[in-house]
Amino acid sequence: MISPAFASILASGRAQFNARAAEARRRFPALDMAAFSAFLRDGVDPLVVAVAAAAPERVGGVTLAAYDMALELVGHGLAGPAAKTPFLNTVWRELAPSFAPLLSTAPVDVLGMLSNAALHIASVAGARPAQWQRELAALAARIATLAQLRAVGQVLAWRAGVAHFRQGALAAADTLPPALALAAFGEPGAPWPQVRAQLQENPWRGNADGREFGSFTGLGGAFGTPPLVRASADGFVVYSGERHYLLVADAYGAVLHSAMAQEFEQANADMPASVRLDGATLQIGARRIELDVPAGDMAIAANAHTIAVTSPWTHAIRLLPLA
Amino acid sequence: MSAFNLFQRLSQAPTKPKAVPAARQFDVADLYQGPIALGAEGEAAARPFDEKLRQAYFWIVNHAIISPHYDIEYNDGPSQTYSVGDSRRTLNLPSAQSYSSFILLPLLTFATRRKCLFVGGPGRGKTASALLMGVLAGSTVKEVKRAMQHGHPQMTVADLLGNPLPADLVNAQSMDDIRIAWRAWLGMRVKIVDEYNRIPTRTQSALLTVMGDNYAEVLNHIYECPEAAWYLTANDDQGGGTYQVIEALRDRVDVTVQALAFNPRFLNELLLRVEENVRPEELVPPDIIFTEGEVDQIGESIRQVGIPDAVRRRLEFFASQFELFETAGGQFEYMTKDTARLAGADRGAAQAADNGRDRLKDLGCQTLNGISVRTLMALLIYAKAMAYFRGNGEVELEDLRQVLPFVLHNKLQPDPDAPFFALPENAAYRSDRLGWLRRLFDLSNDEFNRLDLDRDDPVGVLSAEFDLGLDGVSERETLARLNRIEKLIGERTKGRKLYGPLYDDLLKLKYLHQRYTNYRSWLRSQ
Numbered sequence: 001m002i003s004p005a006f007a008s009i010l011a012s013g014r015a016q017f018n019a020r021a022a023e024a025r026r027r028f029p030a031l032d033m034a035a036f037s038a039f040l041r042d043g044v045d046p047l048v049v050a051v052a053a054a055a056p057e058r059v060g061g062v063t064l065a066a067y068d069m070a071l072e073l074v075g076h077g078l079a080g081p082a083a084k085t086p087f088l089n090t091v092w093r094e095l096a097p098s099f100a101p102l103l104s105t106a107p108v109d110v111l112g113m114l115s116n117a118a119l120h121i122a123s124v125a126g127a128r129p130a131q132w133q134r135e136l137a138a139l140a141a142r143i144a145t146l147a148q149l150r151a152v153g154q155v156l157a158w159r160a161g162v163a164h165f166r167q168g169a170l171a172a173a174d175t176l177p178p179a180l181a182l183a184a185f186g187e188p189g190a191p192w193p194q195v196r197a198q199l200q201e202n203p204w205r206g207n208a209d210g211r212e213f214g215s216f217t218g219l220g221g222a223f224g225t226p227p228l229v230r231a232s233a234d235g236f237v238v239y240s241g242e243r244h245y246l247l248v249a250d251a252y253g254a255v256l257h258s259a260m261a262q263e264f265e266q267a268n269a270d271m272p273a274s275v276r277l278d279g280a281t282l283q284i285g286a287r288r289i290e291l292d293v294p295a296g297d298m299a300i301a302a303n304a305h306t307i308a309v310t311s312p313w314t315h316a317i318r319l320l321p322l323a
Numbered sequence: 324m325s326a327f328n329l330f331q332r333l334s335q336a337p338t339k340p341k342a343v344p345a346a347r348q349f350d351v352a353d354l355y356q357g358p359i360a361l362g363a364e365g366e367a368a369a370r371p372f373d374e375k376l377r378q379a380y381f382w383i384v385n386h387a388i389i390s391p392h393y394d395i396e397y398n399d400g401p402s403q404t405y406s407v408g409d410s411r412r413t414l415n416l417p418s419a420q421s422y423s424s425f426i427l428l429p430l431l432t433f434a435t436r437r438k439c440l441f442v443g444g445p446g447r448g449k450t451a452s453a454l455l456m457g458v459l460a461g462s463t464v465k466e467v468k469r470a471m472q473h474g475h476p477q478m479t480v481a482d483l484l485g486n487p488l489p490a491d492l493v494n495a496q497s498m499d500d501i502r503i504a505w506r507a508w509l510g511m512r513v514k515i516v517d518e519y520n521r522i523p524t525r526t527q528s529a530l531l532t533v534m535g536d537n538y539a540e541v542l543n544h545i546y547e548c549p550e551a552a553w554y555l556t557a558n559d560d561q562g563g564g565t566y567q568v569i570e571a572l573r574d575r576v577d578v579t580v581q582a583l584a585f586n587p588r589f590l591n592e593l594l595l596r597v598e599e600n601v602r603p604e605e606l607v608p609p610d611i612i613f614t615e616g617e618v619d620q621i622g623e624s625i626r627q628v629g630i631p632d633a634v635r636r637r638l639e640f641f642a643s644q645f646e647l648f649e650t651a652g653g654q655f656e657y658m659t660k661d662t663a664r665l666a667g668a669d670r671g672a673a674q675a676a677d678n679g680r681d682r683l684k685d686l687g688c689q690t691l692n693g694i695s696v697r698t699l700m701a702l703l704i705y706a707k708a709m710a711y712f713r714g715n716g717e718v719e720l721e722d723l724r725q726v727l728p729f730v731l732h733n734k735l736q737p738d739p740d741a742p743f744f745a746l747p748e749n750a751a752y753r754s755d756r757l758g759w760l761r762r763l764f765d766l767s768n769d770e771f772n773r774l775d776l777d778r779d780d781p782v783g784v785l786s787a788e789f790d791l792g793l794d795g796v797s798e799r800e801t802l803a804r805l806n807r808i809e810k811l812i813g814e815r816t817k818g819r820k821l822y823g824p825l826y827d828d829l830l831k832l833k834y835l836h837q838r839y840t841n842y843r844s845w846l847r848s849q
Contacts, residue, residue, distance in 0.1 A: 026595065026598075026599075069359060072358065072359065073358070073359075076358055078358060108359075108361070109361055111359070112355070112357075112359035112360070112361045113355045113361065115357065115358075115359050116354070116355045116356060116357030116358070116359050116361070117354045117355055117357075119357045119358070120353065120354050120355075120356070120357060121354070150355065153354065153355075154351045154352075154354055157351075157354050158351070162354070164349040165349060165351045165353075165354065167349070167351075168349065168350060168351025168352070169351050171351070172351055234349075248349075
């Protein structure tokens with residue numbers, strides 16, 4: 001059952017809504033009208049209700065925008081019960097209603113941004129979509145403009161594990177009021193310039209242990225064979241199973257991109273002077289780290305901030321902060 | 324939110340992903356890129372113009388002109404091929420991004436502001452394609468349609484260019500007092516002449532002035548036209564229109580494209596248009612409209628695309644094949660087909676006297692003429708444009724190979740009596756001129772490879788040596804070079820039949836010899 005508010009709008013514009021659905025059916029021959037109805041009920045109705053409460057005079061326009069977008073998303077198989085990315089349904093159902101005031105002024109932009117971002121984050125292996133949604137919902141009441149929504153969404157996407165957004169997200173945070181920027185980093189009360197400088201300086205700020213990345217494809221991991229790693233300016237170039245990747249990692253996450261053989265050949269295979277491998281113990285300056293892999297045949301690569309340790313006995317890459 | 328735009332969608336993905344390692348730049352704005360189109364704030368940064376050009380191509384191919392003929396084939400590694408039918412013709416499935424010439428060549432014409440001729444039967448999209456090019460230049464459909472010149476048997480020069488104002492004709496004391504009402508199309512950045520082979524010969528001459536010199540003249544008044552891309556259409560390329568097209572006008576056309584038949588398998592596209600009551604040219608997405616400045620920049624970028632020496636040499640070798648006609652001239656320099664043509668000589672008799680050569684191997688025997696300077700320049704610019712369109716900074720041999728048939732279509736006339744066409748396997752080339760030209764270029768490249776000219780080109784070595792300049796070259800060295808030239812000429816002419824490339828090599832060696840001879844004289848006078 002849908003809410004009376006939504007039912008009333010659908011009834012009043014019945015001919016128009018039907019015409020739009022018919023037009024979409026021509027464009028998307030596989031458009032499943034049952035799935036579309038389900039998405040109207042589960043995804044569109046909650047936000048119509050929220051907008052009806054926040055700005056009743058704008059609910060018609062918001063509904064029309066949401067209806068068209070829903071047709072497009074379901075037509076692409078991206079929303080509804082059989083969606084390729086169920087996270088999109090969750091964002092419409094649970095997150096979008098939190099932005100009812102913004103939705104009432106710019107429905108296409110808000111819904112479009114949230115939908116595209118949901119699809120993007122869900123497609124990044126290793127990202128944490130639920131964290132992004134939870135943290136964005138927590139800040140919804142403090143987000144007053146579309147620009148703030150855009151910037152906060154970008155910062156939170158980085159913090160939710162999309163590591164390659166680091167520089168862009170820092171730049172986006174600079175456009176926010178300091179209090180909102182600090183809230184996005186979960187550090188209210190700290191001086192923003194100081195936090196900003198530390199984030200810029202140290203990609204592993206707040207994570208001294210580093211992280212493990214990879215594992216065997218047969219167990220849902222990323223690498224078909226134990227990887228070889230070389231350092232590059234952006235991260236690490238990885239070779240595994242006759243394929244090349246670029247691994248970008250920091251305190252918040254690690255993301256794998258495709259790369260080319262030339263990049264692997266051009267990458268740096270030198271071990272830094274401050275790093276020494278003693279059996280299964282890694283010594284970084286004064287720090288000693290016991291590695292849980294058999295000693296011998298281990299390989300090390302390092303860029304300005306990170307050490308990557310690989311072994312022929314594991315498909316995982318151990319990433320450790322250099323500082 | 325507006326209703327769905329069935330025809331205005333552009334591909335968000337790069338149309339030509341490049342497999343070249345480049346410095347990575349991750350853009351946080353990618354977070355909001357996805358299937359939902361956002362407003363201006365959500366738009367990505369401006370695309371490079373070659374990408375915009377490709378977006379335009381793919382929009383036209385997928386939504387406007389239904390031309391599923393991928394006859395410009397590129398391969399990236401092995402491709403799947405099938406032999407089909409009694410004639411065992413090859414159906415190739417290209418392994419790299421390939422294109423439809425009917426859309427791509429007009430688009431390259433637009434980018435380079437050259438002149439394109441559409442040929443083909445009625446109702447195959449010739450005029451529609453030209454119309455789209457006008458819309459890409461920023462004009463409305465109505466403006467393009469109004470400015471389009473329709474060739475007809477009664478078309479006068481005044482119809483084409485403009486009229487003197489009637490009041491001025493009566494009152495004027497001199498020609499300068501007569502004002503001319505110029506036709507609007509003269510000021511368009513895309514000029515379209517529909518069915519140009521139906522224009523009377525005298526009016527064709529006026530059109531020639533506009534096409535060739537970019538100005539119009541009526542009663543001593545001059546109208547300077549802006550730089551423009553030209554599109555002409557003709558139902559019959561062989562002069563079967565109402566009037567014979569004058570040769571100079573045909574020669575001004577840079578590229579000829581054939582409109583292929585509609586594939587009924589795509590009837591559903593037509594049905595959709597009927598049902599939605601839409602015309603694609605009225606729905607060109609604003610994102611693929613080009614400003615004048617953008618076309619200027621594209622033209623500049625295209626000119627900057629490099630042509631490697633190895634590719635240029637192949638073209639030189641190819642072009643060398645066609646001009647030689649040994650029996651036409653008594654003097655070495657005049658042994659050309661043009662000499663025979665100017666004299667109106669009996670070609671058959673002259674050809675009969677030209678015996679002893681391998682008439683099958685000699686590509687020059689397949690044509691009635693050679694390649695003009697204008698044609699060679701058009702070849703170079705279209706090869707560059709093709710490389711630019713594909714996102715490359717240098718022309719590849721395949722770029723040249725792909726554009727060559729369309730540039731030479733109207734220019735290199737086949738000799739139907741040539742032994743080549745008498746072979747059963749070559750019979751189709753009598754009617755398939757594009758296929759014949761491509762085959763001609765392939766044969767030329769085969770010969771180039773056989774002669775190993777990539778690695779062993781003594782004339783090229785001497786030429787490169789000369790290109791370094793004569794500053795500081797001693798008399799002794801000059802004499803040595805003269806000796807090398809004479810020795811090479813002796814070697815090359817010893818007991819050999821004269822073929823086109825050898826003829827051009829000998830003329831080049833003669834030129835070098837003459838330059839060194841003059842230089843030696845100057846040295847001795849010092």
